[in-house]
Amino acid sequence: MTLPEKPEPSVLDYLKGRLFPRKNPVIQIPDVELPPSEEIAPVIKPESRVQKSRGHNFIWLLIIILLTLLAGQKLLEPPYPIISLALIIWGGAAGLVILNWLRGNFETNLYTCKDEDGEGQVIRPWFLTVSLCVGIAATILFTRNRFTPINLSLWAVSILCLILAFIPGLKWNRIRRDIHRILEGISRTDFRIHLSPWSIVWVLSLALVLFFHFYRLEQVPLEMISDHAEKLLDVNDVLGGKYSIFFIRNTGREAFQMYLSAAVALFFKTGISFTTLKIGTTMMGIFMAVYMYFLGKEVGNKWVGLFAFLLSGISYWPNVISRIGLRFILYPAFLAPALYHFFKGIRRKSYLDLMLAGIFVGIGLQGYSPYRVVPVLLVIGLVLYLVHFKQTQRQVFAGNALFIIGLAALILFLPLLRYMLDQPEMFSYRTLTRIGSIEQPLPGPAWQIFLSNLWRAIVMPFYKNGSIWVHSVPNRPALDVVGGALFFLGLLVCFLRYKEQKDWRIPFMMFSIPFLMLPSIVSLAFPEENPCLNRTAGAMVPIFLITAMGLDTLLHNIRIQFSGIKSSLITALVGVIILSLSAVQNFNLVFDAYNANYIFESRNTSQVGQVIRDFVEIYGDPDSAYVVGYPHWVDTRLVGINAGYPTKDYALWPEKFDSTLANPNAKLFIINQKDTDSLMKLRQMYPDYFETRFRGWLEAKDFVVFLVPPAVGSRLESTVK
Structure with a gap:
């Protein structure tokens, strides 16, 4: 008696075996070797849309986008910005960018944020505790708005312990090797720089x-x-x-x-x-x-x-x-x-x-x-x-x-x-x-x-x-x-x-x-x-x-x-x-x-200061120079700084002119060119004077230099002679 040939298992038999292996036999699919003549054809990836655009002169569209953006910003430059036209041009440029991005012709996905797992991170609780405690002590000592050697030292220790609490362990052997290699490179006679x-x-x-x-x-x-x-x-x-x-x-x-x-x-x-x-x-x-x-x-x-x-x-x-x-x-x-x-x-x-x-x-x-x-x-x-x-x-x-x-x-x-x-x-x-x-x-x-x-x-x-x-x-x-x-x-x-x-x-x-x-x-x-x-x-x-x-x-x-x-x-x-x-x-x-x-817009205090500096070099007395006060003019503290006397304020208001009479030395008065009243008063007080107009960076910055020579017999008068 001849047994009937067992039929070939179907796909349904295969699924039953995989899903219910206890009730159905598991069908094994044998490996099939292809004949030598049969080879799998390589998969050809479709050309990207950006690559396809190379033949369509997309480069010129990019240049147009750039020029359009530049033109829009140029229209916003002073003195006569044209806002409405600039917005229209920029709207067109933005539309071109977005449209070509949607078509795949403009790539923007260039940068990725790849997170790392952060293994080997260090926290040293002991250093952290010391940093906090010493920092509290430093804060207590930061009194009267002053840095002192003690509170600065405590603050420095607190910062150092903070750094030590988080800095990874240093590999000293590697550091020594790197230093040795650098020193060897420096000592070589054939030292070269490759750029x-x-x-x-x-x-x-x-x-x-x-x-x-x-x-x-x-x-x-x-x-x-x-x-x-x-x-x-x-x-x-x-x-x-x-x-x-x-x-x-x-x-x-x-x-x-x-x-x-x-x-x-x-x-x-x-x-x-x-x-x-x-x-x-x-x-x-x-x-x-x-x-x-x-x-x-x-x-x-x-x-x-x-x-x-x-x-x-x-x-x-x-x-x-x-x-x-x-x-x-x-x-x-x-x-x-x-x-x-x-x-x-x-x-x-x-x-x-x-x-x-x-x-x-x-x-x-x-x-x-x-x-x-x-x-x-x-x-x-x-x-x-x-x-x-x-x-x-x-x-x-x-x-x-x-x-x-x-x-x-x-x-x-x-x-x-x-x-x-x-x-x-x-x-x-x-x-x-x-x-x-x-x-x-x-x-x-x-x-x-x-x-x-x-x-x-x-x-x-x-x-x-x-x-x-x-x-x-x-x-x-x-x-x-x-x-x-x-x-x-x-x-x-x-x-x-x-x-x-x-x-x-x-x-x-x-x-x-x-x-x-x-x-x-x-x-x-x-x-x-x-x-x-x-x-x-x-x-x-x-x-x-x-x-x-x-x-x-x-x-x-x-x-x-x-x-x-x-x-x-x-x-x-x-x-x-x-x-x-x-x-x-x-x-x-x-x-x-x-x-x-x-x-x-600024005031030429450097020129005023230089005139006073020259006066001091000749007469040797920085206390006999004055800048006559005038509304919205030079900051006379800056004059002192530019003259080389940073703590001296050279301001002298007209009502204080009489205080200069007791000074027998040569005197220098710097006067705003518009202050004719002060100039007339000084001419009356000191009939023996030299007066000149100093040329500023601009004509509006000119000022008057009024020099009174030293009194006869004064120390400075003999020095000048």
Whole structure:
């Protein structure tokens, strides 16, 4: 009897065996070897839409977009901005970008935030406890608004223990090997330097930034204003041994610039001078630009970092507030490193970077009062992080990050914290005079003033940066034509990137711009002071970061239209042209427009001081020179500083002329050219005189030099003979 052949198992039998193996046999599918002649054809990936566009001359559309953006910003330049036409042109440019992005022709998804697991993070509770305890002791001893050797030593120990609490273990063997290798390289006689193309680009970029910061530093700006007198008198106090925590002149100032300027005066031998202030703040401007590179590299790539470094290093806005020699640059200078370590610490789950972010926050709080919004901004950043990542593990990490940043900032803030507790009115007086009606009543409803200030601040990069001549070219955009166009493109790119990536850093950067402008926006009692380049200075960090992203995205889309060496050459050519146009306009803005307007508006105290200095060199008596007081003229304290006598005020009002009669020495009177009454009175008092008109920087700056020779028989009369 022949058994029937077992039928071949079906697909249903296979599924029954897999789903119910206890009731049905499991069907095994044997491996099948293909004959040698049968090969699997390779999978051909479809060509991307960007690649297809190469044959459609998409490069010309990119050039049109760039030119359209530049034309729109150019129409907003003074003296006759055409707002409606600029908006129409920009609307067309934005439409082209969005349309081509939707078609896949314009790439924006270039940067990703790849979180790391943060393994090996260190917290040493013992050092942390010591840091807190010693910090409390230092705070108790920060009394009477003075730094002393004891409280400074305790504060330094607290900071050191804070760092040791989070710094990873050092690999000493590796450090020794690295040092040994470096020393061997230095001792070699055939020492060579190998520069890559990237290194050459970096060196040239650094040279350009240094040029923009130090070129004609002594002449631009030329004269000091009353705020400089306050600063230099504080610096003189420091050099004289008075080590204040908070400097109370002129409604109060934080301490960082005073000690920085004192160090500059000692190291560079520049004394109590405008140059001393300028060197310190210009160095901080370069410090900010360098950290802009690291920040750009962290949120983008090395090219975003390079463009952020260049744009923040050559642009008119940061250069002017660096050169003016006041505290303004400290706002962005300490914000850039704080944001860099904040972003890096969150991405890498690095407690060390979070601690460094807190340290820079604490230092910044002792630099310039608008920086007080930064701690709140970082808290908002952590909230945005949690909104995008709702896992319990991320929530725990965000809590740890808040604790570490807050603790580090608090320890660095301890001296000023003690002063704030002792003198809360003085600490907050300057801010309250702008927010409230302490000095003058609000000119209208607070909410209306706030909304008006908010709008004017937001459009400041494109439209008008305010009317304060000390640190701006009045009523022009805060950015140059290229910068404004690229910033607008960068905002579009960030919006489109967020649609693709949901990167939490994008809404944070965009939100931070108006938030960092709040110190200017909340000037409700003095709305004419808003916008201004100094109190909004922190906003330049995200602004130049987004601008750099706009430039990098544009150049990337140009590069992918070509292949080989042609791609690199064309991209480099376009990039050099764009940056050159920006450099030329920014150079003219700083060294031509700003400089000329500053000379026109300022008082020529340096020339008055030089006349007194020459008088003292001849007659040897600094106490026999006088500047006759006149309304809205020179600050006579600045005259003393320029003459080389920083603590001397040379003011003499006409009603005090009689007090000079008892002085038998040669006397010098400096008189405003419009003060004919004082001049006539001096002619009557001293019939034997020499009088001349001193030519100022401008005709309106001329002044009268009135010299009375020494009396016969006086000590100075015999000296002159």
